[in-house]
Amino acid sequence: MKLLLGTFTAVFVFAGILAGCLALLLLVILMVRFPLVLIALVLACWIFSRLQRA
Numbered sequence: 739m740k741l742l743l744g745t746f747t748a749v750f751v752f753a754g755i756l757a758g759c760l761a762l763l764l765l766v767i768l769m770v771r772f773p774l775v776l777i778a779l780v781l782a783c784w785i786f787s788r789l790q791r792a
Contacts (some may be wrong), residue, residue, distance in 0.1 A: 769776040 769779065
């Protein structure tokens with residue numbers, strides 16, 4: 739039973755990592771295809787860093 743639980747845990751961890759990498763890859767493709775997404779992301783990071791300092 740413990741081996742089965744470990745296998746299921748490993749499969750879910752692998753699926754989560756794979757989904758995260760796929761989402762990151764799609765975001766990079768979107769930023770290359772649509773430069774406005776890149777500008778919006780940079781602006782959001784800049785505003786976030788300014789708000790953290792305040």
